[in-house]
Amino acid sequence: MAFKTSGAGYADVAAHFRTLIQDGELAPGGALPSVQEIREQFDVSAKTVSRALSVLKSEGLATGRGSLGTVVTARPRVASTGAARIDRISRTGQPYAAGESSTGHVAMLRSCADPDIAEQLGIELHDEIVVRRRVFLQNEQPTVVALSCLHPRALAAVPELLQHGQLRPFWQTTYTERTGRTVTRSPERRGARLATAGELEALQVVAPPTAAVPVLVLHTAFHDEDGPIEVWEDVYAPGLWQVSGSV
Template sequence: MTDRVRYSDIAAHLRRQIQDGKFAPGDQLPSMRQVAEEFGTTITTVNRAFRQLKEEGLTSSQPGVGTVVADLRPVAATGAARLDRLARTGKEYAPAETSTGHAAMYRSCADPEIAELLGIELGDEILIRRRVFRKNGVPTVVALSLLHPRAAREVPELRQQGQLKPFWQETYKERTGKEISRSPEQRGARLASGDELEALEVRVPRTAAVPVLVLRTVFHDEDGPIEVWEDVYAPGLWQVSGE
């Protein structure tokens, strides 16, 4: 393995530890010498990895202390990143993250794009689950799960109000034997609805138009689409594929 690969591997290793919460904002990273010994490489290579993390805004240097994890409060991760972290570590939340407002509701699908993504007819009834992710108590993301009717047939717990544990897709796979895959995330922007602004605690006049970043992921099993997951980000937040 070349030094160039080692430097990127070291950066990826430390980045993942930060994303998974092993190192929280303000925590000191191991010294370059310790990391060099762990990976069996040179200080020069480790220094390149540390520089990369600093350029990404994940770390900063503090005189007399060393390299510490930066304050990541303006950042929110994607739904796919949350699922990856859950599979990797079993942790539902990033450091300082919680969720509130878990609710379930049936609605007639009035959005032609959502109907097409779910493979249903416009006007068909779908189950919607909504929750609000918070970091340090501040709303960051309104997450919506728009579910094909067969999801609730196999996992009727989806109809319950409040947070579901375990993650419903795991229950679905256990009961049906069907694997669930996901499409690449799609990114776009639109104007936030009044309900979304209220959930994100954005205080603006009723007539104000507030653009928001929206990420969408479609999940499939062997029978077709089963869930559309939309993340609506609070204004002023940067979205990242990790946390």
Template structure:
């Protein structure tokens, strides 16, 4: 009989899902034999079997003769911004396995998006800092990421106008220099039609004036003075996202 505090199958699946997302288990790597997992977590073999079946149903693993359960290739998976930040905090790794980024741009730009202006508490046409990059998954554009940052952040982090990526999340530098902690609102998900610029960044070939729907994830960051950054991730069509946030 297992201990009543033993994890359920969903928790065991979440453990290995996290290892896969962080790159500790890479495509082709074998998961431990179910008997070993049974002993490690103090559960029944039925619980382990359900956990492994869930990972398979999610497309994260597959059976392979002679190797047991192995991590599957995931060319259609891209992490969310929240998951990316959580991974950096856990592992220090900026990129998921098979991921990199290109097209880094940083400059001042007039804010013409009413929603972004409202969130940041600025007037339409006011300048904001725009930072842009494109995340590649296995060499193909997966996510166009846009950061719209309140101008007051430039006072303490002038490096925001340098296009090269930071070696850590820029808000950590902001907190060190100001003593102000930043917080993130819950990640929002929506769908809309992509702009022509977004389609170009994502390498999507579409007829002129074609309506191409895309998934958009929005993260908003604040400090004690108010909204600081709006971060939008625009996903290439055909990709699915992994949230991956854990306490």
């Protein structure tokens, strides 16, 4: 993905290559362009390129490799956030980053017993919702237990939501095609709580039965013109870095 940008700063250069790495266009082990090539591409000084590469190295995205220059590192302890997944799909059409996959896709109708989810969906506590669950993996290691909690009105347009397995294309794309309504995303909300036994099992976290294991939880809400329609709850394995959708 080559282009020339006059007057770019080191943060712009770093952001460009960060996005290529997160989207998988630069895979682990792959070499970044040389300093001279980056200088020409962005019309910047060698010092600016050096600062940009230092940022990528400090983030664990790249490393120096002798005669190969700067190469992309393997990052087994990094997981994408929901916003990053949506942004990647919009940019590339690809549901997964390099080394990422998912498993255990199930769908069900459930009573909503979580007051926070009920409030975000604009429903009464214990109203019935659609729940879709899957586990994301990075290099075959579980990283995220992901729930999609959907307002029941979504079923009228996309009854496939109750099918087990992956939905392709992304269900919101199908919803927009069938209803003409655009789905928009609110900013992510971050919090923490203790993991449930089921979440620890799915994430393959070994802990004593009485242990309290804190986990990061991200909520991403989606709306159409009639109000809230979906809330994502992503529960991250301990010790992970998160790749956000803000780049």
